[in-house]
Amino acid sequence: LYDSRSGVINIWCSPRDKPEGYGYEIRRGALNHPRDYVATIVPRRGDSGSSTVDLELQVDPERGGTEPLEHRAEPTAGERRWAKEKLDELIEMGEEEGVFEEVLICPLCGGEVGANTFNGFVEHIATHVEVDSVKMEVKGKVLHLAGGRTLFPSDYIQKRARK
Known part of the structure; x- marks a missing residue:
């Protein structure tokens, strides 16, 4: 739904995600998937020397x-409400x-x-159990372990606040 070019971020709708009451045909055009342009997010610099950026939704x-x-x-x-939701x-x-x-957490030792x-993470896991394979799947990097056990990213990735 988003792309960026020329210093702005464009917001596009799709046949499955579009503004309420949007009754127009959404076509593929030159791209591989159908989409229709709805809005642009334009960054505006704050006062001179400030690191603040204001976002203008057009x-x-x-x-x-x-x-x-x-x-x-x-x-x-x-259309305005939908674009604002996408900005948010x-x-x-x-x-x-x-x-x-x-953060990578070992589900075997905690x-x-x-x-x-x-x-390096796979080498750590291998200190506990033999790693048969690592495959990139839809859910991310999946570890297949000896004995038929499988570790998915949800088993070994945790999020924590940055320090």
Whole structure:
């Protein structure tokens, strides 16, 4: 739903995630998946010397390309509300990434594994049990252990507040 270019972040809707009452056809166009442009997030620098950035939300939906750019109607309340929700979700994701860090915890001994690489984590697990394989799956890196046990990222990754 998001992409960035030229210093802004664009917000797109899809057939499954769109503003309430958005009755326009959402087509694939030149991309591999259907989407329709709805809004742009523009960063504005605060006062000189400040590290603050204000985010301006500009809502100007394409509406399936049914209206020429120069004659687009004003955004509806539903389009504005949906775009604001997407902005809030993006801010929330950014805050979570900035505030929390992922920590590798060994589910076999309960200790935090301070490995610099994932291979180091696998080597730690191998001190407890033989590791048959590590596969990249939809859920992330999955460890298949001797005896048929499987470790998923939810078994060994914890989030904690950054210090």
